Amino acid sequence: CRKMSFLENLADEILITDILVVGSEGAGARAVLEASRHDLNIIVATKGVIGKSGATLTADADIDVDSRSCIELFGLPGDPNDSPEKFAEDMVKEAEYINNQDLVKIHCEEAPERVRELVDWGARIDKLTHAPGHTYPRGIWIPGTEFPRVLVKEIKKRDNIKVIDNFMVTDILLNDGRAAGACGIDINTGKFYVIKSKAVVLCTGGAMRIYPHTTAPEELTGDGLAMAYRAGAELIDMEFPMFLPYTLIKPDSLNGVDFSYLLSAYLETHALNRLGERYMKDWDPVRMERSTRDVNSIAAMVQVLDGKGSPNNGTYLSLRHLPKNLLEFSAEWFPSNIANWRYGGFNMKEFLPDLTQDALETAPASHFWNGGIKINEKCETNIPGLYAAGEGTGSIMGANRVSGNALTMTQVWGHRAGAFAAQYVKEAGDVAIDTDQVAEIKKSLFEPLNRDSGPNAVETRLELQQLAWMKVGVVRERKGLEEALSKLEEMAKDVEPKLAVKTKTRIYNREWIEAIQIKNIIQVMQLVAQASLAREESRGALYRRDFPKTDNVNWLKNITVQKDGDKTRLTITDVDLKYFKPARVIRDYGLKE
Template identity: 50%
Template sequence: MNLHIEEELCCDVLVIGTEGTGARAALEAAEHGADVLAVTKGFMARSGATLTADGEIDVDSRSARNLFGVDGSPDDSPEQFARDMILEGDYLGDQRLVAIHTEEAPARVKELVDWGAQLEGFIQAPGHTYPRGLWIPGLKLARLLARRMVKRGISILENTMVLELLHDDDGVLGAVALHLPTGRLLLLRSRAIVMATGGAMRVFPLTTAPEELTGDGMAMALRCGAALQDMEFPMFLPYCFLTPPSLRGVIFPYDVSTLMEVHALNRNGERYMARWDPERMERTTRDINSVAAAMEIRAGRCSKAGGTYLSFKHLPRNLVDFSAEWFPGNLRNWRASGFNLRNFFLYIGEEAWEVAPASHFWNGGIRIDEHCATGVPGLFAAGEGTAGIHGANRLAGNALTMTQVWGKRAGLFASRFAKNKKLRKPPNVEVEHVVQTIARLKTESSGPTVIEVRREIRRIAGDLVGIIREEKKLQQALKAIADLRRDLARQHVVNQDPRFNREWVEGLQNENSLDVLEAIVRPSIARQESRGAMYRVDYPATDDDRWLCNLILRRKDDQWEMQEAPVNSIYLSLPTGTRRYGRKGESNRG
């Protein structure tokens, strides 16, 4: 690996991530006159999580009706939408941020439509009091924003992995990045930075998320002095394909479970949901479905491949056949993302599918205020991988809304910040420090390979952290992470070709993923209750008297600091007492 900076680029606002959030931030910052450089690890509009979104983008029903003429309810309002978000987030959302979110959502979707987005439908998903999901497939959204960025003349750097942020006591100075096709190190100097890198779903062994989602942004922000919040709430989606291997993580069975009466079965053929929600069964919320499946797996009642079964054998064949015709657009004719399920199953409905909960979304992340500021001067963050909007759990369809509302805000406030700042030169010693960190990926190292380290991270995440957590296993995870941290400094890389070196990328991602994994484990140990997307088998109740607080993590001199912060509840009062996991808490006033 070349151990020096080969190129230097300057800008006002450096945006890291170019999809839903990053693109919107870049467009906004450019609109306000900033010279923007947008960087992505993959290809623009051909990587990242946005393009995998089925397509709902939520706005309150009344605004949807007024702005777009869809069949929305006039009784809904941004306030009611905010209320649903706070409830779904099990009261851990920052109510100031939630109010901004629902207030600004309609204008953001209106912009997309003005820019050429087609609304392909309008649906009501579980958890929403009214229909709110306007249908814009993620791939179309990503392409729309990418075209607009190119047209706007925004500087875009693809296939470039940002490795570390540079900062001093006065704030951010830029970043060091690896240009993947050439293996050259770049110094990106900027007045402000917007972190829009998404979640860390790839930390877990089964996930719906693309390759890039390894938690780089959260880890870099943490190392730069920013705080992480609500990290104990990664969200899992039930009923994702576990096998055959090419379908791993495909969410189609979950989609089917929302459209037809399906049976979730363990190896004994029992509909185990009866033990969790006898009324709604498989139609209960996503978190309960995930926890129930994980409990079956944990109890050894798993399927052959280690998951559970999803069956619709009880339905008549002509009914099943007909569903191929009426399922919504991108699911029609047994299209499961880019797959045609007819290539895998002789007759669909005959066999049960082997499924398991997959890591799907990051509810927590970088702690931000209403200006997307992180507390590190000049460092802004938005979108998935920031905390406070969704609290402990996210409503369906609200991820795309988040990209637009918060992407725009981050771009606006970062460009304002940049206007008053000088471009300062990062001290050589700090640049050199980052370069040396990267230089650790050398062939002569005697440690485990980057592939072994990745496997171990996923083993810890899957076996010791996972969906069902308990003190004993979390302590084992902490120990395993500490052991792995020692190995991390001497990861072994076989290939030293600088051109598109997958091992280098993985080795660098491993460092970020391990930081993020530890940031899940620590608050998971502290929080002795079950809430939202987090289930503790040793503390299965939701305890509103003790745990209505956000857990905030910082890292200083390689030491973790955790503190409890009261939830911002300026609109909806917080519930009291304890309740069964999954039962909604009741606010005393609205």
């Protein structure tokens, strides 16, 4: 009773629920819907506005299902020779064999039913596509805007779901080694909340916004990854942030827009360096620009680093070799969300040069987080009561994700997280809140508001983004990684704890939120750099210039990171090659078996 009274003095608001889901979009919405079927009270907290924020909304968007199921369930022109097993084999091969093959098997087997449910709820299918890395056509084209329309409609039907918009969950609460809820800030009011729950499900996405060039929305600053790390959760495969090639870099307003990448996916394009060379011949001479996105991105960045880039540190994407009438007709059969040169409601012809004459300047952009919180088949972490699903979880995508699998991941693993969290809550007893932990968290969150002077959060973030791009970006090497780690340690000790905000109001203070995010950005960057430094080879989305070979003799291994006091403990373990095995050879990066 005394503790509850103390807690009431600490928190502006206290909420009590059975399950807290952090993140409201593809994976989060699916977790909420499944958990709500079990007669439990659910709170879903989102950093933006449900249905209008997060990465799912921005998906282009194919969702992968084996081609035979595309025929049988949806009447699409798939290939009957495909199967969930063959889909799984492609996933493992393109992930360079370091994903958890049991999780991949579940992913591919459950995908058809999860997509069928989406369609039953009203999702509209456009067409079936065949993306690089897939042996068969598997990409059911359901634009990202369909997901929030359908999922939010279903959420509104459930009276045991409470949605909190514009809410930044900052820390997971623990008691006796169990998840006990979370703390956070209402961005609109600045109120400090404590949410008491028997289980927490993290569906917070990746950390793409640690980089200056990205396709991701503003919310994705690695909050879930960092708070899980601080709580003691294991993270895996953090060295594999994924970059999307051929995104626009000019004009500045279109930085990171992937319309140009979509052109490369549907038409035969030529990627050129400043010498006019089709440089992909040196990286994947068979597939060329049709290679997977990791190889395309790394090849482009190497051109820039070798002095063969465009004026704005990119490369050129050319369609000039295509006849004008072919190019004009192609826009009529493109998927609906890019048909007739329209994208996101804009006529792209107003922004692009004459593509029959000029090439586009493009560059890789941070696009997806392959690694993240380590989960098992029940979406459990190593912390009882803490679950995770979707992007920002590790073990499923390995070193590289094939196109369309991000959306499949949200539906398969969001569903599983909700189901198993609900099962846990029904069996678990109540858990108390550690008021000392709450007090410490609150003190840390409000310190930037209370300081009269100190480093500026916005300027600090820009500095961190440039450091990430140059030293922990598409192409990495020991010297740069060590320099980055040294700088990050300095910023963690001398900059982040001294941040101050000029505007002292709590109410919708974006500068304050920026300051809170800095700790998360620094911690995620440190984990990426540490894991990248440990892996002495190049594989999937990680390219080490000082170790340019893919080493299947010594490096068929996973790297797990976990907080150990003030240090990070790295554990390197052999991959369990349970169903699919690669040749035990050392080969040139980019060349597939």
